[in-house]
Amino acid sequence: MKKKSLMIVSMVLVLSLMLTACFSKKGSESKKGTEPNIGGNATKAQPKILRTNNQSEPGSLHPGKAQGTHDSWVLEHVFEGLTRKTPAGGIEAGVAKEWKISEDGLTYTFTLRDDAKWSNGDPVTAQDFEFAWKYALNPATASEYAYQLYYLAGAEAYNTTKETDAAKLKALEDAVGVKALNDKTLEVKLAQPTPYFLELVSFYTYYPVNKKVQEANKDWANEASTYVSNGAFKLAEWKHKESIKLAKNENYFDKDKIKLDGIEFVMLEDENTAWQMYRTGDLDLLYPIPADVTAQLNASKDPELVIGDDLSVYFYRFNNTKKPFNNVKVRKALSMAIDRKVIVESVAQGGERPAYGIVPPGIPDVQGDYQKNTGNLFEENVEKAKQLLAEGLKEEKMDKLSFTLLYNTHDKHKKIAEAIQEMWRKNLGVEVTLENVEFQVKIDREDKLDYDVARAGWIGDYVDPMTFLDMFESKSQQNDTGWANADFDKLINQAKTTMDNSVRMKAMHDAEKIFIEEMPVMPIYFYTKPFTQKPYVKGVYTPVNRYPQFHYADIQK
Numbered sequence: 001m002k003k004k005s006l007m008i009v010s011m012v013l014v015l016s017l018m019l020t021a022c023f024s025k026k027g028s029e030s031k032k033g034t035e036p037n038i039g040g041n042a043t044k045a046q047p048k049i050l051r052t053n054n055q056s057e058p059g060s061l062h063p064g065k066a067q068g069t070h071d072s073w074v075l076e077h078v079f080e081g082l083t084r085k086t087p088a089g090g091i092e093a094g095v096a097k098e099w100k101i102s103e104d105g106l107t108y109t110f111t112l113r114d115d116a117k118w119s120n121g122d123p124v125t126a127q128d129f130e131f132a133w134k135y136a137l138n139p140a141t142a143s144e145y146a147y148q149l150y151y152l153a154g155a156e157a158y159n160t161t162k163e164t165d166a167a168k169l170k171a172l173e174d175a176v177g178v179k180a181l182n183d184k185t186l187e188v189k190l191a192q193p194t195p196y197f198l199e200l201v202s203f204y205t206y207y208p209v210n211k212k213v214q215e216a217n218k219d220w221a222n223e224a225s226t227y228v229s230n231g232a233f234k235l236a237e238w239k240h241k242e243s244i245k246l247a248k249n250e251n252y253f254d255k256d257k258i259k260l261d262g263i264e265f266v267m268l269e270d271e272n273t274a275w276q277m278y279r280t281g282d283l284d285l286l287y288p289i290p291a292d293v294t295a296q297l298n299a300s301k302d303p304e305l306v307i308g309d310d311l312s313v314y315f316y317r318f319n320n321t322k323k324p325f326n327n328v329k330v331r332k333a334l335s336m337a338i339d340r341k342v343i344v345e346s347v348a349q350g351g352e353r354p355a356y357g358i359v360p361p362g363i364p365d366v367q368g369d370y371q372k373n374t375g376n377l378f379e380e381n382v383e384k385a386k387q388l389l390a391e392g393l394k395e396e397k398m399d400k401l402s403f404t405l406l407y408n409t410h411d412k413h414k415k416i417a418e419a420i421q422e423m424w425r426k427n428l429g430v431e432v433t434l435e436n437v438e439f440q441v442k443i444d445r446e447d448k449l450d451y452d453v454a455r456a457g458w459i460g461d462y463v464d465p466m467t468f469l470d471m472f473e474s475k476s477q478q479n480d481t482g483w484a485n486a487d488f489d490k491l492i493n494q495a496k497t498t499m500d501n502s503v504r505m506k507a508m509h510d511a512e513k514i515f516i517e518e519m520p521v522m523p524i525y526f527y528t529k530p531f532t533q534k535p536y537v538k539g540v541y542t543p544v545n546r547y548p549q550f551h552y553a554d555i556q557k
Helices: 002-032 069-078 126-139 155-160 167-175 211-216 269-279 291-299 328-336 340-348 370-374 382-395 412-428 440-448 465-471 486-496 502-520
Strands: 049-053 083-085 091-093 098-101 106-111 178-182 185-189 233-239 243-248 262-266 305-308 312-318 402-408 433-439 453-459 520-527 529-533
Touching: 049 269, 069 233, 069 243, 069 262, 083 520, 091 098, 126 155, 126 185, 126 211, 155 167, 233 262, 233 529, 262 382, 269 412, 291 305, 291 412, 291 529, 328 382, 328 412, 340 412, 340 440, 340 520, 382 412, 402 412, 402 440, 412 433, 412 453, 433 440, 440 453, 465 486, 486 502
Parallel strands: 049 262, 402 433, 402 453
Antiparallel strands: 083 091, 098 106, 106 185, 178 185, 233 243, 243 262, 305 529, 312 453, 312 520
16 A cells, blocks of 8 residues: 555656746747847747646647546637637627627527637637538437537437438438528527526537538548637647647737737646646646645635636435435435534544535525525435334345445546545445546546546636526436436426526526435535646636636736
8 A cells, every 4th residue: 555655656756847847948948038149138928828737638629529627728719609608607709799689589690700719710700600500410420419519499409319311311400490591690599588598699609610610521620730720829739648739829800909929728637736736837727626625725824826716516316226326315314414514624624614505606586686585495414314224224135235346547536536435434334445547538438427426617718596406407418317306307497497586596496496306416516716827927817617718818027
């Protein structure tokens, strides 16, 4: 055990030195640029490159196929939708310069900017949006996030069809409620009024795709050399599982507001190594940071620590298709037997809040905050948990419980898993084996229901309770638990098909109660967003449901 730990430390140290050497070389090249020009006194300006850690190799940088934060953090800087997030968290015009909404709330007509261009110089057209959305919905694409487009009329029918006849499949595609009326006018017809639709179209599944590029090369999004995007930055270099470099996009219509020359993402799963790189000055901003470091910086009121609000929840999924996690008593017992206050105060240590529901605070209700109105939907109770576990195991004809907890490689996830492992052992006599894998591997295994219990987290795609609820509908590709409940589905559908906000919110409150009563996942805590940034980094903003954004960032040394 000791030898293994030493090996890990040694490997981390070697990796750190290798990466430090790599960045030191880049640093020396930059320093070379400061030397006086021969025959003159002028000095070359240092390029403004912001360096940070993306943690993992993106699963995909195609807007129609992306599904995780390791994808979206990069995508949000190289693409732009019809609308975009403001630094204050609001919504403003993006590629669309204006829009009209019909009186019944079902038809949106967007007018695109005349100066919106792709990074290769092509104009961004309404046809690119229509093509991209229908591409994501095409059953052959198998997009995990296609359900985010189900707000469009006909979208779900097209995406979920088993039709193989080409003509009938084309008819379903044509019935989807998005149509380019001309190069600059996009008409969108919704299945039902959606109060947050203008925020939805700022989300990456709604980004455009260059139709001409996609049709010429279906693999265009896999390499920097073929990558074409329309955002503030463009993909300049992609060394797989090592680093991604973005460069300022000279064709971006708002390029005069972009101060950075580029962004560099390294991909370090080991957050301690990333923290050492930040400390030595090889990274300018780091998110996330190790839990114990967060606590130390917080206690010392370090000015480089920023703790932002976050619209997200940390939870464990149960594989509801696998014995004994198919038994609600077992699921509830495991959830009731841990101490969330200890986890957030002694392990996570970033100001997080214990979660006794799945929807986090920060979302407006009809009146007040949705989560505060919900309150705690269950309580911790070790004695009750023991009783439920005994009953559940008896019903499943089992006399003891042991299983594997899957988590993605990350120091905080490891410490939380170890703490919960010990709580389950001490309180319930349950033996748990911990298994850590790379983030994308974890996602792939969750998709296949290849796990017992798995760590998970969810950042709201938009500011509405629905983003934390509809992913658990029986038809959702993001469900990944095998759980299905007809009453829950009915309430979600009711919330999506009414214009009465009181009815909508009540339906979601009722759905969340069913969800927690069934406990297909185990809520643990509501996130905060602690990160560090160097004093010379300016202009970073953090919308409540996004990672730190660099569109208007600057480096002022």
